[in-house]
Amino acid sequence: MAQQQITLLGCGKMGSAMLEGWLADTNLDANFTIIEPHQTHLGWLQGQKSVRLYADCAAANADGAPVSTMIVLAVKPQMMDDAIAGLGNMKHADCAYLSIAAGISTGWLKQRLGDAAIVIRAMPNTPAAIGKGITALYADAPYQASNQAPNQAPNQAPNQARNLASQLLAAVGQVVHVQDEALMDGVTALSGSGPAYVFLLVEAMTEAGIKAGLPDDLAAELAKATVCGAGALMAAVDTAPAILRENVTSKGGTTAAALAVLMADDGLTSLMTKAVAAAKARSIELGE
Numbered sequence: 001m002a003q004q005q006i007t008l009l010g011c012g013k014m015g016s017a018m019l020e021g022w023l024a025d026t027n028l029d030a031n032f033t034i035i036e037p038h039q040t041h042l043g044w045l046q047g048q049k050s051v052r053l054y055a056d057c058a059a060a061n062a063d064g065a066p067v068s069t070m071i072v073l074a075v076k077p078q079m080m081d082d083a084i085a086g087l088g089n090m091k092h093a094d095c096a097y098l099s100i101a102a103g104i105s106t107g108w109l110k111q112r113l114g115d116a117a118i119v120i121r122a123m124p125n126t127p128a129a130i131g132k133g134i135t136a137l138y139a140d141a142p143y144q145a146s147n148q149a150p151n152q153a154p155n156q157a158p159n160q161a162r163n164l165a166s167q168l169l170a171a172v173g174q175v176v177h178v179q180d181e182a183l184m185d186g187v188t189a190l191s192g193s194g195p196a197y198v199f200l201l202v203e204a205m206t207e208a209g210i211k212a213g214l215p216d217d218l219a220a221e222l223a224k225a226t227v228c229g230a231g232a233l234m235a236a237v238d239t240a241p242a243i244l245r246e247n248v249t250s251k252g253g254t255t256a257a258a259l260a261v262l263m264a265d266d267g268l269t270s271l272m273t274k275a276v277a278a279a280k281a282r283s284i285e286l287g288e
Contacts, residue, residue, distance in 0.1 A: 005070075007070070011042060014124060015034075019051075031051075037055045058088065061088055065090070073099040080101055096165075099121050102123065103286030118161045122169055123136050138179075138181045139162040188279065205223035245259075
């Protein structure tokens with residue numbers, strides 16, 4: 001694959017995590033144009049010869065920033081309209097777009113970028129910061145150009161763009177491909193927002209430990225290590241979570257007593273179902 005020119009529009013926490021993974025990927029031959037108005041957290045980019053950093057697209061255009069192979073849209077959904085409008089000369093026919101904004105559909109983006117734009121939608125999550133994220137990726141199928149003869153092969157640009165997007169996202173964790181874009185709101189609600197649910201679980205376990213009589217610092221250490229260890233165990237073995245749960249639950253024991261509360265009709269599964277449904281509904285709203 002030829003050297004790529006990647007523009008990252010928005011370099012906050014997720015954008016920074018992705019960029020760090022890209023720069024560490026020895027299989028990725030690319031130069032990067034970074035558009036980010038708030039740069040105090042980006043001092044670590046000094047000395048990176050493959051990176052150009054600008055406060056806005058106007059400054060990048062004025063400086064003659066190179067034409068992009070792909071523009072990664074990593075701004076908040078509420079800012080996407082203004083961000084796209086500000087692309088100016090950076091937006092062109094041969095460029096592909098990778099959006100990681102919650103709720104923003106490929107159709108919404110094509111209304112602003114043009115019907116022929118190659119648009120890929122993805123939803124990463126925050127463990128990408130340590131290379132342990134998971135990203136769901138949706139891309140349209142290869143298309144037949146309107147001015148293309150029937151006996152010509154379909155335009156392969158979408159395939160190339162999909163492969164590049166997969167490589168960029170694989171640099172920060174696992175990538176799964178979604179065939180139906182309608183699933184992306186559910187993906188956002190489950191895995192995109194999911195790390196916050198796990199962090200809240202640790203908070204809740206810590207508070208429960210304190211109320212059970214443990215010192216604050218001990219409760220916090222035990223809760224965090226327990227969740228991290230259980231997650232590492234799930235990742236290390238080819239065993240369903242339900243079986244792992246059953247394996248550590250003795251009939252009539254302490255774990256069984258706790259699970260009777262958590263698995264009640266109004267327990268954890270009910271709460272989580274409501275939480276994911278609320279997140280999905282908000283994702284849909286953001287795309288309207």
